[in-house]
Amino acid sequence: MICPFCRHDDSRVVDSRPVEDGTQIRRRRECPKCNQRFSTQEVALLNIIKRSGATEPFSREKVLVGVRKACQGRPVNEDDLVLLAQRVEETLRSTGQAEIEAQEVGMAILSPLRELDEVAYLRYASVYRNFASLEDFEGEIALLRALPSSTKETNSTTNSPADNRLSI
Secondary structure, three states: OOOOOOOOOOOEEEEEEEEOOOOEEEEEEEOOOOOOEEEEEEEOOOEEEOOOOOEEEOOHHHHHHHHHHHHOOOOOOHHHHHHHHHHHHHHHHOOOOOEEEHHHHHHHHHHHHHHHOHHHHHHHHHHHOOOOOHHHHHHHHHHHHHOOOHHHHHHOOOOOHHHHOOOO
């Protein structure tokens, strides 16, 4: 690391601390030539390889924008969406790869979104997987029914408005 004071091309790390959920490291450094101290921040890069071949840095905000659209009008709060985006990023970073295909980002979104809201999941999957016909929707709904998510099991114990209707 080049010293910002004397431009010497070497420095010694005095202290290292994780910051921002462990995605960055703050290092306190000392220049052996001028003995000045300075701080640096290092970020582990996670690049997304788009279908066109171009790469761009991973963005939680982009995940949030896509998932918000799928959850529009659904009973999902912003905190749950932020946690979902964090979970997606953690899943992608846990692969240990510096570059990940955009397709893998979409796949990483599907599972936590399904646990959060199955209707939002279906909306997202229909765009992400390019559903072209009613059969595509029916096939995905059949899968949802065959493999219930954990939220479906917890929601089945709560009363729906239809359960509260009076019989005459």
